[in-house]
Amino acid sequence: MTTPIIGCIADDYTxxxxxxxxxxxxxxxxxxxxGPPDPQLxxxxxxxxxxxxxxxxxxxVQAVxxxxxxxxxxxxxxxRQxxxxxxxxxxxxxxxxxxxxADALLDAQSAAVxxxxxxxxxHGRTVYQGHLFVHDRLLSESSMRxxxxxxxxxxxLVRVxxxxxxxxxxxxxxPLVRQGPDAVADRLAELACDGVRYVVVDAVDEADLNNIAAAARGLPLLTGSAGLAGAVGRIAAEHHSTEPVDIVDTxxxxxxxxxxxxRATLGQVALAREKFASYRLDPRTVADVGDLLPGSHAWLAAHLGDDPILIYSSAPAEExxxxDPQTAGALEQLMGALARAAVDAGARRLVIAGGETSGAVVDSLGITAVRVDAEMDRGVPWCTTLAPADPLSLLLKSGNFGTPDLLVRAASLGASR
Structure with missing residues (x-):
């Protein structure tokens, strides 16, 4: 059995x-x-x-x-890392x-920097002069504000x-990043000697990420998005065999x-509604979100079959x-309950849009581990549960990820198998 060379801790499911x-x-x-892994896994x-x-x-405190x-x-x-x-x-x-x-992880790793x-x-996220851009806009001018x-x-980012x-x-x-890995590594060492613990590093393209990953290869702990992680993985894979990436037939x-x-998910939902039967969970129509369960459960039971179906709460601000965080949390739990009902009724392929929604569904289903398979879009892979007898296929999509037709393509793939 091989020993993993890289371990990653992510702060949400998608x-x-x-x-x-x-x-x-x-x-x-x-x-x-x-979730926190079983020591016996x-x-x-x-x-x-x-x-x-x-x-x-x-x-x-809880996050730490x-x-x-x-x-x-x-x-x-x-x-390794x-x-x-x-x-x-x-x-x-x-x-x-x-x-x-990051403070706690650095302490636990006995790492200086x-x-x-x-x-x-x-995905259009770049860092220049320490400022984070979303495409051609500063982060503070994007929808994230x-x-x-x-x-x-x-x-x-330095200020944040x-x-x-x-x-x-x-x-x-x-300019220093563009000088290559050796220049970045030397500067990291200098800053560590000066007592600096965190070094924000500019990156505007994949070549910059490759330079950073190569320079930081010896650090016990790295922090970043999937962009830098991909560069770290490419460097590590140079010394490891690879295997074909496929999608398991469930x-x-x-x-x-x-x-x-x-915005991305709203567009994807709009296209999916044109193709598939759909049911909207609208908390404005009931006194309590829990009151949406009977009707949505009955609709699910009536429509689950050969054709893909869509259940959604996604809506533009005016709708x-x-x-209200409490309402949002209740909707997520409702989604989890409906996913459980769908699987119990025979569903074997779930496509889930939204980080919190994905978390609620995965937790409701009691899924603790999956193998990562092929991607539908960048950063949106199919995953297969490790239960050999009756596996489930999951596509967990971050809200901002994917092309406009992602949900349609993902669901159609499932329908065609």
Missing amino acids: GGTDVAAALRRGGLRTVLLF RLGDCDAVVIALKTRSLPA EMSLLAQHWLRERVT VYFKYCSTFDSTDDGNIGPV TVVCPAAPE HHPLTPMTDPD LRRQTTHPVALIPF NGPTVLFAGSCS RGPA
Whole structure:
């Protein structure tokens, strides 16, 4: 049995699938775990293991505790490096959780310094002069400034991180990154000697990420988005054999669940509604979200069959009322209950849009581990549960990811098998 060379801790479930896809794309056999892993879990042969937690929006103390449990589990099983994965839009508040979790992981790894690199150029996230851009807009001018839980109103990552940690934060700017891995590595060493713990590194394309990954190869802990993780995986895979990436055939009905209200998901839902029977969960129509369960459950039972179906709560701002975390949480739990009912009724392929929705569904189904298979779109892989007798196929999609027809293509793939 092979020992994983890379272990990753992700701060939400779709972030976990994103980084797992990046590692798998690089050639590493990757297993994705959901929630704090069982100490007795046997991984089998794999080169990378990703632990997807739901810590992004938790109080910092809880996020640190869960992340340390995952880190301890990895230290006993991973030979080389731990990677702390957060969103490419650096989703956090002034209290954390990126800074507090990174502080705790660095302490546990006895590491002096780490890089901070949320850049994901393939998704339009770049860092220049320490400022995070979403395509051609500063982060603070993007839709993330209106995020209900982690509104991002400051694009300066050095400034943001300094509010989350008591340790020094510095920047390696773009011109130095372009000088290559040796220049970046030398500067990292200099900053570590000066007592700097966090080094934000500019990156505007894949070549920059490759330079950073090569320079930081010897660091016990790295932090960033799936962009840097992909570069780390490519370097590691140069010394490991690869195998074909395919999609496992799981026969059974396909159900789509969409809870994200991001622009990308709204467009994907609109196209899916044109193709498939659909049911909207609208909390404005009931006194309590729980009152939506009987009608939605009856609709699911009546429509589950050979053709894909869609259940969604995704809606534009003008159609969903004021932001309410309690209502959002209740909708996620409702989605989880409906997913459980769908699987119990024979569904074997689930397509889920939205990080919190994905977490609720995975938890409701009691799924703890999957193998990462082929991607439908970048950062959106199919995953197969490890139960050999009756596996499920899952597509867990971050709200902002995917082409407009992603849900239609994913569901049609399931219908054609």
